[in-house]
Amino acid sequence: MIAQLDTKTVYSFMESVVSIEKYVQMAKEYGYSHLAIMDVDNLYGAYHFLEATRKHSIQPLIGLEMTLVKDEENLSLRFLALSTKGYQELMKLSTLKMTGRKNWSDFTSHLEDVAIIVPYFEGIEQLDLGHDYFIGVSLDTPQEVFTRPILPLYQVNSFEKEDIQVLQILSAVKDNVSLREVDLHSQQGIFLPASDLEARFKNRFPQALANLQGLIENVSYQIDPSLKLPRFNPERPAVEELRERAEQGLSDKGLTSAIYHERLNEELAVIHDMGFDDYFLVVWDLLRFGRSQGYYMGMGRGSAVGSLVAYSLDITGIDPVEKNLIFERFLNRERYTMPDIDIDIPDLYRPEFIRYVRDRYGSQHVAQIVTYSTFGAKQAIRDVFKRYGVPEYELTNITKKISFRDTLTTAYEKNLQFRQVINSKIEYQKAFEIARKIEGYPRQTSIHAAGVVMSDQDLTDYIPLKYGEDMLITQYDAHGVEANGLLKMDFLGLRNLTFVQKMKELLAESEGVHLKIEEIDLEDKETLALFAAGNTKGIFQFEQPGAIRLLKRVQPQVFEEVVATTSLNRPGASDYIDNFVARKHGKEKVTVLDPALEDILSSTYGIMLYQEQVMQVAQRFGGFSLGKADILRRAMGKKNAKEMHLMKEDFITGAMKLGHTEEKANQVFAVMEKFAGYGFNRSHAYAYSALAFQLAYFKTHYPAIFFQVMLNYxxxxxxxxxxxxxxxxxxxxxxxxxxxxxxxxxxxxxxxxxxxxxxxxxxxxxxxxxxxxxxxxxxxxxxxxxxxxxxxxxxxxxxxxxxxxxxxxxxxxxxxxxxxxxxxxxxxxxxxxxxxxxxxxxxxxxxxxxxxxxxxxxxxxxxxxxxxxxxxxxxx
Known part of the structure; x- marks a missing residue:
């Protein structure tokens, strides 16, 4: 048995051209049953590697390359995880290195089920680490009798001989030097077929192969995807605390009728059965903090606006019962996914908000989420051509010809001027081919614009971390974080919330008017007239020319029509603007496929404008539960043909049981399918339209306050x-x-x-x-x-x-x-x-x-x- 161990991927930034997907795919073709990565200090690519090897039925081996200090000397080391525990230890090792540690003694307490490999150097037998280790032998290592066990250690950073040019360019970019200053004999290791690599080592170090087989044949990693939600109050069951706070919230709002209590009980039961009690309490706590600091936190966003529990806790500001918003669009037992309550924050105060999260739930339990900046088309051209000595003015001239939508391939194929420039010099053609190869490679890390991850335990029990400016950052991206069962929350800095807050403060300061934003009348006639006139410069969602033209055509007379206009002003939905406008103004007859659907579609003149309407039609006409209707909506939206076919049969059967004909059921399903592809989330549209209305209210009634704030920005x-x-x-x-x-x-x-x-x-x-x-x-x-x-x-x-x-x-x-x-x-x-x-x-x-x-x-x-x-x- 042979395994390729010492491989650097593109996540060892600018030291390799080995992309994970291609590496694993080639390994399958090359006959490998076991495959490793050993990036420098980091585990950025580890989770993607685990997924890719699972897809291709290869056993993954996760490793690390580090240089640590022992006895005041730099020592190159490799670490290989031999079990799930070893993988967890590896995450801690990487976190230590990426947070500034470098002495060998700092790492020795995290070596359980971790193989230590020291690449061969003269005198290695005298090295004493205080732990067992393997000597890593390469194809160039002198043959001698070793007293310590050996392993085959062949370093890979490329796929083919021609990649040497790319490696040299990447090295020049990394060191910010010209190509002439790069070592033309840069070390290159080409990925070899398993049989080739095994034959080479068998000839020189057969014992290394035997040791490798014994070491890795039973390696496996079990990643626990179960949720690791932070506890809001460890001293009390979350289910009790959530119920108490939700019921108190309803009482404080004066919502005491049976319909509210029945719905609250139904939602609380779903939330508890799905294990999300603590999640709601954590979100409540964060919103409570924001409001306690005087931040205007808005009316909510997304499908969470359809939750009465969220409304009772003041997570959202729209009454979903009064506005006929659907909880199942947000959460239901038939679709087990993490509820997604994104939190909008005035952009001015986002840093303070995140600091509260860190301090409240623990600095080791909270981290921002990494993203990877890649070589885009313009960046790749700039980096590569600069190494060839192309002057700045020429670089600017070349990159100006590339659209931000273009890849280098599409720019070359479609843009005659760009193609002519590239073909004008042999040097340009060479540089262009290299730029095309590195396009899309990760170049450096960045921070997710909104995402923060939280956990019940120290995050390094689940994922590797690195240092940020004032808090930790994950090494896994958002996908890897969520796949490991961790809570990812998006804290979105929204400038329009800052505008509203500043307007409110200025109004109180300059005119002594203490306006309660949440109590603004969303049916205020003068504000509606401003929308109808298209006087919406500076109004969230409505300041672009297309939105202004649409408002003038729709002429909204009630807030519900503002919501509809928000939803119409989107790709796809625009195909039905003419019908909506004509029907609204009585120039086209409102038609509904079946009288049973009239009340569902009446507010949108017979057009299925919202995702929730698709769900309601499936429930009313096909006998679906709202949970099942939500699954159908998602299948239609994603054009999942297999799932849609199965659900269509259920829909037609259900419709016929309710007394509808098969022909009519097929017609209704076809219309649902057509509209589901672009239908907008009504809960989200309602909340964001409310924010737009609040800004418009200031512009209408307090224009001096409105413009004072807007002009300052x-x-x-x-x-x-x-x-x-x-x-x-x-x-x-x-x-x-x-x-x-x-x-x-x-x-x-x-x-x-x-x-x-x-x-x-x-x-x-x-x-x-x-x-x-x-x-x-x-x-x-x-x-x-x-x-x-x-x-x-x-x-x-x-x-x-x-x-x-x-x-x-x-x-x-x-x-x-x-x-x-x-x-x-x-x-x-x-x-x-x-x-x-x-x-x-x-x-x-x-x-x-x-x-x-x-x-x-x-x-x-x-x-x-x-x-x-x-x-x-x-x-x-």
């Missing part, structure tokens, strides 16, 4: 919108301009921050050193490092010195001489000594376009709205 995007709503832009003046934009009495006072290219330090200096009595005085006081025409020209062109002289062209013409003049004075101010050169001023149009270039809108004194529109939509 992106001035140029919202100034024209404010002008169209009757606001005016005040002239800019050096002695009064604020740093941030401000609004008072329908006037917008743009701040220094709004000026493109304005250094923050110069802005602060202006504010701290004013007032200025003249331009000469300003220039005299100005620090030398700011006496630059490039810095002062925008201030002049925006009219900040108009209070001293309205002729902006004249000021600009004189600035260079004025700099010299004040320099000769040695910093002394003489108010009247400078002799100004006259010049014709800019025209009003020139001023307008300069202003628009610098701050996004013209503010010169002429009809602002008209000119703004002309600037945005020039006719010539």
């Amino acid at each position: 992106s001035s140029s995007d919202y100034i024209v919108d404010a002008l169209q709503m009757g606001f005016e832009v005040a002239p800019l003046a050096i002695n009064s301009i604020p740093y941030h934009d401000k609004i008072a009495k329908k006037k917008i006072y743009l701040g220094l921050k709004a000026i493109k290219g304005m250094p923050r330090d110069l802005s602060y200096w202006i504010i701290e050193n004013r007032p200025f009595s003249s331009i000469e005085y300003f220039v005299t006081r100005l620090p030398k490092n700011y006496k630059k025409l490039s810095l002062l020209t925008p201030l002049v062109e925006l009219g900040l010195f108009d209070e001293f002289d309205k002729n902006r062209q004249k000021i600009l013409v004189n600035l260079p001489n004025l700099f010299v003049f004040v320099e000769e004075l040695g910093g002394l101010f003489a108010d009247t000594n400078y002799s100004w050169t006259e010049a014709d001023d800019f025209t009003e149009a020139e001023k307008f376009y300069k202003e628009q270039e610098l701050i996004g809108v013209g503010i010169s004194p002429h009809p602002l709205q008209t000119l703004a529109k002309q600037a945005l939509y020039p006719t010539t």
Whole structure:
């Protein structure tokens, strides 16, 4: 028996070209029954390797390569897990190394069921590790009599001889050097067929093969996929605590009728039977913390908005009974999957929120989730061509021709200009072929934008970790984390929640109005009129031109139609916009396939717009439970033909039992199948439409508050919108301009921050050193490092010195001489000594376009709205 042990994969970043899937697939073809990976320090690829070997019926062997310090000398080592326990120990070893440990003594307590292999070096027999170890012999190792057991250790980092060029490029990228500086004889190990490798070692070290067989023939790893949820309160059963808090929540909301208690009991039973009591309590705790800090946490997201338990705990803000939202879309006994309650957080406060999670549940129980940045098309070109000495300006010219959607192959095939550039030089062609090979390889690690993992025990009992800036990071990606039974939660920083929170705070501060966001009337007629007018610049989900055009066509009169518009404004659903609009306005007859479905489809004019409607139709017409209907919905959405065929038979049988004809049942199923592919989650649409409505409410009733907040985030995007709503832009003046934009009495006072290219330090200096009595005085006081025409020209062109002289062209013409003049004075101010050169001023149009270039809108004194529109939509 032979096994390839010492293999570096692409997860030993830029040291190998061995991708895991290809490696395992080739191993099957090459006749291997056992196969290993030994990446440098990390287990990034370990779980993917386990999955790939399972698919190809190969026994995986998980290993590590590390260099540790013993007796003040660097020692190259290999570690191989021999059992599930050994695999767990390997995770701890990797975590130790990836969190900064390097001394051999730090690692010796985690070697149970781990084979230690030391690659041969002269004098190795005298090495004393305090533990048994194997000597790793390669095909180049001198033949001698060893007193310690030996193992075959042939290092692999490539598939074929030609890969040497790629390895050299990767080495140059890693060390940030040119190709000329790379060792042209870089060590390369080519993956060999099992029979070839076995024959080579049998000829030189037959005992190594015998030792290997005895070591690995019984190796196996058992990965436990069961859930490892953190405990909310170890002192009390979670089922009791969850029920108590949920019932109290209903009582606090005044929801005491039987329908609420029956549904709450049903949901609690499902949650408990599926083992998710602690999960709901943890989510409740996190939302409670956010609100205790004054964060606006929104109305919820996703299918969780359909849960009454979630609503009772204030995890969500929509009453699912009142709004007819379906719990089974979120969770049901017939589909055992982890409930997915993503948590939206004002983006400003996400770091503080994650720190709370770490501190509350333990720094060893919480980690952020790794992602892998790969060589994209542009990055691959840039990295490879740079190693060939291609200058930066040429690199920019080449990469500009690649669309962000393109791979290098599609760019070359479809883009004539790109192809011509690549073919223009032999060197470019060589570099391009290498770039194409490394495209898609992992280049470095990054952090998942939202994901955080939590567990009941130390995370290293289940997965390997590494250090982040202020908390641990997993070595497994999100898929590997969840496959190991760990709770992955997405904490999504949402800027629109920050907007709402800031608007609420500013309203209380400036007008003394303490608005309760959750109590905003979602049927407010004036806000609905704003949606119908398409005046939704700055409104979550509705500020893009397509959404604005759709709103103007739909003309929503009730909130439910805002929800529908959210759902229509998506690929796929857009095919039915014309029907929806025509039916809504009475220009097309509303048709429903069967009277039994009328109440389900009436709010969407006979169109199955939501996933929940597909489920309700399956229940009403085919006799399905809502749980089974959800499975059908998923099968339709994923176009799972086999599962759909089986469920179609059940649906038709159920429909006929309810008195429907087979023909009608087939018709209804066909319509369900058609709509399920694009149907939107109504619970999610409802919650996000509510957030959009809250922003629109501020824009409608408190426009000054709305624009004050929005302008501070992106001035140029919202100034024209404010002008169209009757606001005016005040002239800019050096002695009064604020740093941030401000609004008072329908006037917008743009701040220094709004000026493109304005250094923050110069802005602060202006504010701290004013007032200025003249331009000469300003220039005299100005620090030398700011006496630059490039810095002062925008201030002049925006009219900040108009209070001293309205002729902006004249000021600009004189600035260079004025700099010299004040320099000769040695910093002394003489108010009247400078002799100004006259010049014709800019025209009003020139001023307008300069202003628009610098701050996004013209503010010169002429009809602002008209000119703004002309600037945005020039006719010539």
